[in-house]
Amino acid sequence: MKKISTVIYYYSATGNSLYVARELQKAVNDVEIRSIVEAMQEDKPQVNAECVGFVFPMHYFGLPLQVEEFLQKLTILESPYIFAIATCGVPYWGRPFVDAEKILKEKNRQIHAAWYVRLVSNYIPLRDIAADWRINIRAWLAERKLKKIAGTIEKREHHATWQLLRKFCAGYHDKWKAEQRKIDENFQCDREKCTSCGLCERICPRGNILRPQGQPVWQHSCVECLGCLHICPVKAIEYGEITKGRKRYRHKKIEVTELIRRTGKEA
Ligand SMILES: Cc1cc2nc3c(=O)[nH]c(=O)nc-3n(C[C@H](O)[C@H](O)[C@H](O)COP(=O)(O)O)c2cc1C
Numbered sequence: 709m710k711k712i713s714t715v716i717y718y719y720s721a722t723g724n725s726l727y728v729a730r731e732l733q734k735a736v737n738d739v740e741i742r743s744i745v746e747a748m749q750e751d752k753p754q755v756n757a758e759c760v761g762f763v764f765p766m767h768y769f770g771l772p773l774q775v776e777e778f779l780q781k782l783t784i785l786e787s788p789y790i791f792a793i794a795t796c797g798v799p800y801w802g803r804p805f806v807d808a809e810k811i812l813k814e815k816n817r818q819i820h821a822a823w824y825v826r827l828v829s830n831y832i833p834l835r836d837i838a839a840d841w842r843i844n845i846r847a848w849l850a851e852r853k854l855k856k857i858a859g860t861i862e863k864r865e866h867h868a869t870w871q872l873l874r875k876f877c878a879g880y881h882d883k884w885k886a887e888q889r890k891i892d893e894n895f896q897c898d899r900e901k902c903t904s905c906g907l908c909e910r911i912c913p914r915g916n917i918l919r920p921q922g923q924p925v926w927q928h929s930c931v932e933c934l935g936c937l938h939i940c941p942v943k944a945i946e947y948g949e950i951t952k953g954r955k956r957y958r959h960k961k962i963e964v965t966e967l968i969r970r971t972g973k974e975a
């Protein structure tokens with residue numbers, strides 16, 4: 709396998725983490741970005757690069773389950789410089805890098821640098837999407853931070869501020885993990901609004917949505933990425949009553965087509 713300079717694996721439901729991966733691709737020399745959802749389809753995913761990065765959203769103060777499973781499955785050849793970035797909506801910290809490092813240590817690898825990049829919280833069961841002016845300020849701050857991050861990555865420097873508060877709210881994450889597969893019992897589809905476009909099915913990283921009669925039917929293997937809720941163009945999907953009237957979100961620099969799985973049926 710040809711050795712590339714930098715490979716960045718990303719996982720993203722509403723575009724924040726893909727945006728971060730893209731920005732780093734622009735700012736760092738010779739970067740290939742790969743989707744974690746696509747790489748998970750491979751029997752034995754492996755990477756051979758001088759530098760390997762992982763960019764993902766923070767989910768309940770920790771790692772998304774898909775990312776946890778991917779880190780376990782991935783073979784990292786040689787001994788690259790490894791970095792991780794958790795995009796998040798609030799400035800609280802958590803345990804994503806502690807958990808990632810634990811998995812990597814079992815493979816005799818370590819995280820050399822990690823950062824939180826605050827953008828917008830897509831967790832609308834808790835609260836509505838932030839106002840546009842807040843989104844714009846955070847985008848501006850994130851852009852500046854990403855330039856610094858890119859410089860650190862280029863120089864292969866260590867960055868360990870994540871070690872502070874490294875187990876913040878750790879217990880919440882375990883509780884959520886234990887319950888997340890059936891969280892989709894909260895989803896409802898308004899049959900009057902649904903146009904059977906299939907985007908909800910195609911964004912699901914878990915194959916958790918079937919549409920036997922056009923509308924989504926959830927299969928209780930959810931990882932609560934909220935991709936289906938946000939991508940529906942007619943807001944036919946709600947999370948109980950709580951999301952009614954709340955906005956939906958996608959990073960403005962990321963297209964719907966970049967977030968869904970390809971079916972080969974596109975025009
Ligand atoms: C289930 C779930 C849990 C979340 N938990 C947190 C959290 O603990 N802290 C936080 O700052 N943001 C949290 N968020 C917000 C996301 O981390 C944030 O919006 C992220 O940037 C989304 O990335 P994406 O657009 O690449 O999917 C959560 C989102 C979801 C869907």
Ligand code: SF4
Nearest residue numbers: 902903905906908940
């Ligand atoms: S994305 Fe919305 S409109 Fe399209 S199939 Fe799913 S629920 Fe129906």
Ligand code: SF4
Nearest residue numbers: 912930931933934936
């Ligand atoms: S059902 Fe919806 S929230 Fe659950 S994993 Fe699939 S896209 Fe994400």
